[in-house]
Amino acid sequence: MERKTRQRQVILETLRRESRPLNPNEILALAREHIPRIGIATVYRTIREFEKEGKIEPVFIPNKGTYYEIKCAHHHDHFHCRICQKIYEVECPHSAKLSEVGNGFVVEFHEITYHGICPDCKEQTGQR
Amino acid sequence: MERKTRQRQVILETLRRESRPLNPNEILALAREHIPRIGIATVYRTIREFEKEGKIEPVFIPNKGTYYEIKCAHHHDHFHCRICQKIYEVECPHSAKLSEVGNGFVVEFHEITYHGICPDCKEQTGQR
DNA sequence: CGATTAATGATAATCGGTTCTCAATAGTCG
DNA sequence: CGACTATTGAGAACCGATTATCATTAATCG
Structure with missing residues (x-):
């Protein structure tokens, strides 16, 4: 047990x-x-x-x-920071709209990955 | 050469x-x-x-x-069929809107992968 | 407290994906 | 047509990620 x-x-x-x-x-x-x-x-x-x-x-x-x-109840997307390589959760503002791609494709779910620079790295590197 | x-x-x-x-x-x-x-x-x-x-x-x-x-000039997304496992190109209808996630994250680009059933498999399996 | 046995840590084994090695093959060019 | 040499095919090697093995450790419960 x-x-x-x-x-x-x-x-x-x-x-x-x-x-x-x-x-x-x-x-x-x-x-x-x-x-x-x-x-x-x-x-x-x-x-x-x-x-x-x-x-x-x-x-x-x-x-x-x-x-x-x-495990989390609400759908969200992910963000990958190219500096520190960390993954973050971010809100998905388009979930409703992203259930259709047309042309006969049946969408069951989707994943969005954003890539860029996270707030911490933006501050530390002086990038903006 | x-x-x-x-x-x-x-x-x-x-x-x-x-x-x-x-x-x-x-x-x-x-x-x-x-x-x-x-x-x-x-x-x-x-x-x-x-x-x-x-x-x-x-x-x-x-x-x-x-x-x-x-290699292709215009941005597009991808669709993965859970039946035949093929990947397809599909249009991205939201490219402009997906450049922001807020909270200080700098988005440089994004990838969307849709999952579901492709037109061929929908027809062949009788699913709709 | 013990006895029992699930869980751990170290390491070997496995796995898919990708690259390397090298003798054989086949484009290219005079 | 040859000669030259880039490219190929086959299989070994490698790589990072994950799982299996097994003796040791420690959580649980009477």
Whole structure:
């Protein structure tokens, strides 16, 4: 039967605290701040479990791989910062309009990924 | 100096004829209809070359990998059919509106991937 | 507190995708 | 037509991501 381990607690806390999609390596690095000897296998195992339990869900970023975020009710899109490489959640202002592309295609859902510079990096690099 | 080989001709023809993004395995399979002994290494080599020459460009589909299409001037989006797994080009009706997400994020470009059923599969499966 | 056994950490194995190696093939040009 | 050499095909090698293995650790419960 399922046990409440420090590793699982820390991984879930990390995903909650960051409130942005994290990939397995990011989760590992952040979790190691609290459990230095945690291994990548535990991260993957815990991800699989949380996903099965419906606690988290995958986010597929084009050309970047799979990230995971706390399961969330409302539809939103994602933003990839080309400086720090972090993924952020952003609001989707067009969900209603994006259910049609015409020409006989049946749209069931869509994903939008924005690319650019995040607020933190904009400030730090002086770019605007 | 650069040589005009049958392999290169067939690969470019294939991408032109299909007029949808193809991944290396799809290119290989279609090219083999004309050159049965063509190998996957040649496909990858030719892709790299065509990309360098600006003839084709990559399309990154979330959770599906990298596809390639003939370089095209106007912005468009992509559609992934969950039945036949093909990727199609579709028009982007919102390009102007999608340059802003607010909150200090600087959007440089975006990608939209639609998922659903393509016209061919809709007809064949009787789904509507 | 123990005993039980689920979970972990380290590492090997696997997997798809892509690149490299090298002998054989085939464009190109004189 | 040759000679030259870029290109090819086949398979090995490589790569990052993910999973499996297994001895050790630690959560749970009587």
